[in-house]
């Protein structure tokens with residue numbers, strides 16, 4: 001379950017340019033933490049654990065999982081990004097593409113806000129043009145210029161978190177597009193802010 005109170009508090013603090021949380025995954029913290037992404041960008045200092053960010057992504061169908069520290073606050077770890085790229089690959093074409101690091105940050109923040117201990121389940125990451133065309137033949141709702149083809153989008157869910165709640169948090173973040181597919185999953189991307 002989302003701690004809506006906590007999130008609202010973050011939202012309020014965000015408006016004053018300072019986001020504060022008293023909880024992180026794994027335990028309680030004392031003190032204040034500035035969360036640059038919530039506060040509109042910044043150097044990335046001030047995260048818990050010296051700013052080190054770990055993410056666990058699990059492919060929903062295959063169960064393949066990657067669990068890495070991908071950022072130290074300022075810098076991304078190249079090897080970790082490559083592991084994430086591989087998990088996000090297009091499985092129809094066996095094609096790997098570079099994932100936009102902003103998307104990974106967005107996934108991290110969504111997960112962080114959810115207070116979940118479970119991995120983020122990935123339904124779809126990168127899609128090659130061929131795969132996107134195939135999906136469009138099957139379902140006209142698939143976008144012609146999908147940001148999935150640029151490594152800028154992911155379809156995800158988090159176990160025990162309702163997609164409706166996840167959508168709301170993503171909408172509040174205003175960091176790109178948010179698509180809602182009932183209780184099954186949400187689409188997030190780091191393109192223009194929009195929703196469907």
Ligand SMILES: [Zn+2]
Nearest residue numbers: 153154155187
């Ligand atoms: Zn999508």
